[in-house]
Each structure stands twice: as structure tokens, then as C-alpha cells.
Amino acid sequence: MDIRHLQYFVEVAKHQSFSKASEKLYVSQPTVSKMVKNLEDEIGMALLLRSTKRKLELTDAGHVVYRQGQAIIQSFHNIASELDAIKNMKTGTIRMGIPPMTGSRFFSKIISGFHQKYPGISIKIIEDGSKSLEKQLLQGNLDLAVLALPVAPDAFDYIEIVxxxxxxxxxxxxxxxxxxxxxxxxxxxxxxxxxxxxxxxxxxxxxxxxxxxxxxxxxxxxxxxxxxxxxxxxxxxxxxxxxxxxxxxxxxxxxxxxxxxxxxxxHLAISWQKDNYLSYASKEFVTYTCESLQVDPRNKKRAGGAIE
Known part of the structure; x- marks a missing residue:
């Protein structure tokens, strides 16, 4: 199964339109239609209910392929991201959220020491309250954030640091x-x-x-x-x-x-989105923070285990 077939089908299913999918993918509509038809032929089942009077609808098989296809595409992107991180081990950017109350007390020395160790990694600091940072982390605007506990266990992984x-x-x-x-x-x-x-x-x-x-x-x-x-x-x-x-x-x-x-x-924890890709630079910052504050980085909270 070609990853492009899945990408094209997922975009069609997401927008319920071949034309909107073609605009998103920057390819012609006939190309999108052909890719989806090829995928249906390979699977041996119809994935879309086509009608001129209404938007496209997913068949039962279409729902399965759409749901699983999204996960496969995300995994494919994660592979590329992780390989890129390995290739560029000493470069990167960390978007870090820190409450004003903790910045000067805990993180000024940590950030300074981290920069000396990894001069090619830049850190963009966002100062705000814990509740505001939690929302920004969920929205993907931050890579890491220092949050006050408790946090939603189904949304975040974290290591308690204070x-x-x-x-x-x-x-x-x-x-x-x-x-x-x-x-x-x-x-x-x-x-x-x-x-x-x-x-x-x-x-x-x-x-x-x-x-x-x-x-x-x-x-x-x-x-x-x-x-x-x-x-x-x-x-x-x-x-x-x-x-x-x-x-x-x-x-x-x-x-x-x-x-x-x-x-x-x-109680404060350095936190990140659960099940999301965490860049090499962000992982290194978490580890460095734990070392600086003498916290065991293996104490990741959720299902347990070390930062991998």
C-alpha cells in the first residue's frame, strides 16, 4: 500500500471533497480521484459513497481506513522527524512555557547551563500562568511547559520537579x-x-x-x-x-x-503532550533539567518508564 494513496484518501475524507483535497495537496483533482480509486481496488472495497447531491460520505470500510490511515501517516511523519533529529543532533528550537514565579528561581541557571552545553539549540521562553500554558501546550504552541499539578493524565506526560x-x-x-x-x-x-x-x-x-x-x-x-x-x-x-x-x-x-x-x-512538573513526538532538543532539556534539580528522569508519570 503506497503511503501517498493513504495521504490522498485521508485528505478527501477530511474535507469530504475531491476538489478541496486537490487544493490542499497541490495536485489535480483527477490525480486525487485516481489515487483513491487505486486504493479502493487494492483493498477490494468501496471507501466512499459518491453522490452529486451531497458531500462524500465514508463507508464502514472508509471509516476504518480513515482512522488507521491518520495514525499511519502520523507515524510516517514521526519517522522523518526522528531521523532528522538524529542527523542534526546539536541543532533545534525548544518552545518552553514557564510561569513567572518559577523562571528566576529555577530556570535561569538551567537555561544558561543548557545553552553552554548545546549552543546550537535555541530556547524560546513563553511566560504565563500554569493554566494558560496548559492550553498552549495542548494546542501545540509549546513543546514543553512547567505546569502546576495535577494535570490531566490523559493529555500530558510529565516529571515532577518541585x-x-x-x-x-x-x-x-x-x-x-x-x-x-x-x-x-x-x-x-x-x-x-x-x-x-x-x-x-x-x-x-x-x-x-x-x-x-x-x-x-x-x-x-x-x-x-x-x-x-x-x-x-x-x-x-x-x-x-x-x-x-x-x-x-x-x-x-x-x-x-x-x-x-x-x-x-x-507541585510543579515539566510536561509535554502525551503520545506526541518530543524532539531530541526537548528530550535533552528535560534530562538536563532533571539532572540540575537532582530529579530522576525515569520518574515519568503516566504509565511509567524513562524518557526514550
Whole structure:
């Protein structure tokens, strides 16, 4: 079976039109018709119901060949992509999504070190919230993204790289500043400073507050953790930030306190689309990131196994 026969048939089935398929394939319509007829003759079954009064329809056999043909064509493209990656091992581009909160803390040194090791591989950084990056990764606009867990297991493969909890951030003059730990329910009368929509914590923190019996009063939203901490330092309100970020803050200007009952986890994973081809450059970046953060790259989550 010629791969071109499948390609031509799949395009006809996709567009339900010989003419539209010919435009997409940049060949004449008679050529497309001939290729599809040859495929039907080889299979020995009709794949299309042809009618002048309506669009083309697939027969039962046509549905099978269309579904399987798409997978075969994708595999064929993957072969070409992987061979090209082997041929050009030290070149490539990685489209990487990173939340602003993690960029300076975790990835500035990683990206610098990776570039020194692979100077021919360029990295295009997209900074946005975890939820926004998740959508872009699903749409194929990114190769890799750092996402807050949990993520959809049927959509992504990932390796967890950060395991952290949120801490309470208050002004030094706040009554809670003398406490070693504060319950989430104790914050029901406080003014919250949150990350804006599109960020994982924009959804998680209000959801946890509602579980604790109250809706948080939000006075300000931002996309930058340093701006959020500055607003706390100006006594505008309180905030919940990851412990890793809290360690970077000036303790004379803000006070960080353990949050309990419940603690709110902040787990991050370097993620990619499940079952999609992952370029050599992207695989190397995942491996390099795991080595830099001392994470076992074999801990790929989904069905288990190493990055191959």
C-alpha cells in the first residue's frame, strides 16, 4: 500500500471533497480521484459513497481506513522527524512555557547551563500562568511547559520537579506575625492578594478557602510574585506564596508563617503532550533539567518508564 494513496484518501475524507483535497495537496483533482480509486481496488472495497447531491460520505470500510490511515501517516511523519533529529543532533528550537514565579528561581541557571552545553539549540521562553500554558501546550504552541499539578493524565506526560507548600505572607505589624502557624480558616476576615486569572493559584487558593468555610476578599491581583510580596510589605493585605519563593523575601519587610489545616501543596512538573513526538532538543532539556534539580528522569508519570 503506497503511503501517498493513504495521504490522498485521508485528505478527501477530511474535507469530504475531491476538489478541496486537490487544493490542499497541490495536485489535480483527477490525480486525487485516481489515487483513491487505486486504493479502493487494492483493498477490494468501496471507501466512499459518491453522490452529486451531497458531500462524500465514508463507508464502514472508509471509516476504518480513515482512522488507521491518520495514525499511519502520523507515524510516517514521526519517522522523518526522528531521523532528522538524529542527523542534526546539536541543532533545534525548544518552545518552553514557564510561569513567572518559577523562571528566576529555577530556570535561569538551567537555561544558561543548557545553552553552554548545546549552543546550537535555541530556547524560546513563553511566560504565563500554569493554566494558560496548559492550553498552549495542548494546542501545540509549546513543546514543553512547567505546569502546576495535577494535570490531566490523559493529555500530558510529565516529571515532577518541585514539591512545595504555600506559606502565609503578612506585614510585620500584622497580628499573625507573632504566630508560628496559622489555620486557613483564621484568614476569613483578611484581604487577599492573589495571582491573576490564568494562574494555577488563582483557582486553588479561593477553592481551598471555600472548603474552609469562607470566600476570600480579594483586593488585588497580579502576575508577578515580587509585586504581590511588595503589596504585602505595603500592608495592603495578605498573600499565600510557595515556601521556595518565601525564602527569597526580605524578612524585615514581610513575615512568612506556616499555613496549616490544611496545607496547600504547590507541585510543579515539566510536561509535554502525551503520545506526541518530543524532539531530541526537548528530550535533552528535560534530562538536563532533571539532572540540575537532582530529579530522576525515569520518574515519568503516566504509565511509567524513562524518557526514550
Amino acid at each position: 514539591n512545595d507548600d504555600l506559606q502565609l505572607l503578612v506585614h510585620p505589624a500584622h497580628p499573625f506575625s507573632a504566630c508560628n502557624a496559622v489555620k486557613l480558616s483564621d484568614l476569613q476576615n483578611e484581604s487577599f492578594i492573589l495571582f491573576r486569572e490564568g494562574f494555577h493559584l488563582h483557582e486553588v487558593i479561593p477553592a481551598e478557602c471555600r472548603k474552609a468555610g469562607f470566600d476570600p476578599a480579594v483586593v488585588c491581583e497580579s502576575s508577578q510574585w515580587d509585586f504581590i510580596s511588595e503589596m504585602v510589605a505595603e500592608n495592603l493585605g495578605i498573600a499565600l506564596l510557595p515556601e521556595t519563593i518565601c525564602r527569597l523575601l526580605d524578612p524585615t519587610r514581610v513575615k512568612t508563617i506556616l499555613l496549616i489545616e490544611p496545607s496547600i501543596p504547590w
